Amino acid sequence: MRIVGVAGTKNTGKTTLVTRIITELRERGFHVGTVKHAHGGLDVEGRDTWQHKKAGAELVVGTGNETLFNLNEGLELEEILNIMKYIKNLDFVVLEGFKHSPYVKIATSDFLTPEDDSSTILKTVDVMRLDDHDVVSLVDLIEERSFGIIQRLDCKKCGFESCQEFRTAKISGAAGANVQCVTDSSDVLLKVDDSFIPMNPFVKNLVKKVTLGMVESLRTEEFGAEDFKKIELMIKNEDDR
Template identity: 30%
Template sequence: MKIFGIVGWSGSGKTELLIKLLPELKSRGFRVSTMKHTHHNFDIDKPGKDSYRHRQAGAEEVLIASGGRWALVHELREEPEPDMESLIEQMTPVDLLLIEGFKRNRHPKLEVTRPSSTGEDMLAICDDTIVAVASNETVDGVQVPVLDLNDVGQIADFIIRFTGIVPSVGTLRVEAAE
């Protein structure tokens, strides 16, 4: 399973890019999963629901299943947050795992940046794991390819070439040479 990250400061457009990349890569025959890191607490079930009540009563894990999906919720309680590699081991292998966040980890990443709106310095300036930058603004001072944030096809092409992924389902869409 190939791993590729999408990173950037809050408000840069990481999630918007990711939700556009997914159908683009799927249409080319790739099996793709995602992992998202957040610094905020989150909940996937609702107060009052049985699964929520199970967790509140002390269950270490609760598996929720239906005919359309299943989810496993693991309560950390006082345990430390697991590292990215441990979490990846929990996932079913696919052609490509796109990871949003985990910007300090050492996997290859594309930085989404909009310097005028985030007001933050670019990560690519001092992070050698960032292999490309995507922006809808002019970007100077980086030694990696700069891609058009609005050209999802170009970004997908870059990820495919960089990771060397081969589709496990369907066929890879080949653009006609001009």
């Protein structure tokens, strides 16, 4: 799952650019998700879900043709991205806002101060002047330079000495489009309390094989799960005495 941001000042076409990037990525056959940063609340005052939250519900779920989870607290971007990776098999996530995220981004205006890190800005564009050819070229650049969640393992499996060196090489174009973090996959995810814990390829493969072997020895067919595609295991490390 690769990540790209669209950032800029207010009323500079961020949402317009996000939708055009999504459309182009979808036309290339990719599965795409989005995350929007909002300074205020996301729920509409007076709606049923808003009233549930106002009454004191900590987690509100609305479901019908769509499902909306409304958690009564803000989450860090890394937590959100890991949850998205767990829920849905996505190729790209497009961020709207998140000016200071460590991921590559397209700017719709000059929004950085002299003290800010400008290295993540791939290009600054005037959204109102972009034609279809410009968007294609922009998504070509995104495909080449974007990368997934920074694992901070420094496992060197990508060919670089550290995750930071890998990140720098991807942003600058020194690493090709096919060079990606091998530990950033959704086949095995570990969450301890409120933190997703990255695992190197050896540990991840070990956990997967042991867990699959254990489940395959159970009588899953009696419960209608003989052709399982995903295993979820939750262990509470609590003293209930």
